[in-house]
Amino acid sequence: xxxxxxxxxxxxxxxxxxxxxxxxxxxxxxxxxxxxxxxxxxxxxxxxxxxxxxxxxxxxxxxxxxxxxxxxxxxxxxxxxxxxxxxxxxxxxxxxxxxxxxxxxxxxxxxxxxxxxxxxxxxxxxxxxxxxxxxxxxxxxxxxxxxxxxxxxxxxxxxxxxxxxxxxxxxxxxxxxxxxxxxxxxxxxxxxxxxxxxxxxxxxxxxxxxxxxxxxxxxxxxxxxxxxxxxxxxxxxxxxxxxxxxxxxxxxxxxxxxxxxxxxxxxxxxxxxxxxxxxxxxxxxxxxx
Numbered sequence: 001x002x003x004x005x006x007x008x009x010x011x012x013x014x015x016x017x018x019x020x021x022x023x024x025x026x027x028x029x030x031x032x033x034x035x036x037x038x039x040x041x042x043x044x045x046x047x048x049x050x051x052x053x054x055x056x057x058x059x060x061x062x063x064x065x066x067x068x069x070x071x072x073x074x075x076x077x078x079x080x081x082x083x084x085x086x087x088x089x090x091x092x093x094x095x096x097x098x099x100x101x102x103x104x105x106x107x108x109x110x111x112x113x114x115x116x117x118x119x120x121x122x123x124x125x126x127x128x129x130x131x132x133x134x135x136x137x138x139x140x141x142x143x144x145x146x147x148x149x150x151x152x153x154x155x156x157x158x159x160x161x162x163x164x165x166x167x168x169x170x171x172x173x174x175x176x177x178x179x180x181x182x183x184x185x186x187x188x189x190x191x192x193x194x195x196x197x198x199x200x201x202x203x204x205x206x207x208x209x210x211x212x213x214x215x216x217x218x219x220x221x222x223x224x225x226x227x228x229x230x231x232x233x234x235x236x237x238x239x240x241x242x243x244x245x246x247x248x249x250x251x252x253x254x255x256x257x258x259x260x261x262x263x264x265x266x267x268x269x270x271x272x273x274x275x276x277x278x279x280x281x282x283x284x285x286x287x288x289x
Contacts, residue, residue, distance in 0.1 A: 001028055002040075003065060006058045009047035066132020084276035087116040089125040091139030092220045093158065093195060093263055096240035099138055102287040106280050113276045121218050123192040129266060135277050138284060140194030141264040150266045153281075155288035159260040160198050161241040162253040165228040176255040178206050186214040187223050187234035194261060195235055202258045224249055237263070263288070 004014040005025075015022040033040050040054035050058060076085075086106075090099040103115055120128070122139040129137050129150065141154065162181065164170055170180065188210060189196040203209055215232060217223055223234050227250055235257065236244065244250040265284050271277050 002061045062131045085114040086276040086280045087134045089118045089134040089137040091122045093237040094138040095119045095220045098287050102283040105283040121193045136267045138265045141262040151269050152266050154262045154264050157260040159238045160235050160257045161238050162255045163236045163241050163250045171251045184233045187232050
């Protein structure tokens with residue numbers, strides 16, 4: 001009920017969606033506010049707007065809802081296969097190398113496990129972990145944003161490489177300058193992601209800024225296809241870039257981007273006792289070595 005009211009901001013719409021009446025829903029909300037002795041929503045001409053207390057309760061409700069969804073899916077997986085379910089969120093830095101290798105190992109060791117893998121940026125994955133939508137996330141370290149109930153483990157340190165397709169003119173160069181790089185359009189990761197931050201910092205230290213024309217993308221597969229079919233220039237973690245180069249998909253440019261950053265996995269402490277989650281954590285550790 002609370003999440004529905006937060007989404008619609010309208011008691012009538014929420015009552016209809018919940019198959020109840022507006023007076024019944026209004027009474028439920030009043031009873032909840034009386035019980036908490038706090039006002040959760042302010043009444044405005046356009047509907048209901050959460051107060052700071054309401055927003056805090058909504059965040060709790062999202063986490064509870066996520067835990068219940070996870071529990072239901074886990075019980076279904078246990079009933080159908082006996083091994084349970086694990087959902088892994090991965091950022092681009094680990095989507096092309098560590099996570100798929102770990103999932104392959106997990107499926108080998110636990111054939112009946114149900115595994116979901118979801119790729120996104122770390123600034124979007126952390127709230128998903130907090131709300132119980134994913135069990136584990138893997139990406140560049142963002143410790144300052146992690147919640148108190150998260151556990152974190154550093155897996156390895158990995159620098160960022162500049163990469164291009166094999167037909168790019170810069171593949172013929174043995175050394176490069178920023179001027180050479182800025183002569184071409186770039187693919188960049190979205191603002192707020194660790195890889196974009198590393199790129200911004202490197203440019204700032206050189207007194208430069210991003211090319212005026214660039215493509216912004218958070219998809220590893222999309223980036224590879226674009227790089228192969230254009231003169232765009234992009235970035236990738238060294239492990240992923242090395243794998244793509246070995247597969248003859250991309251070419252690593254001889255242009256350093258700065259010091260290596262850590263790749264870390266995060267999980268909720270109340271989830272590590274689940275068999276599939278514990279096994280996935282072990283497989284990620286093995287894959288990082």
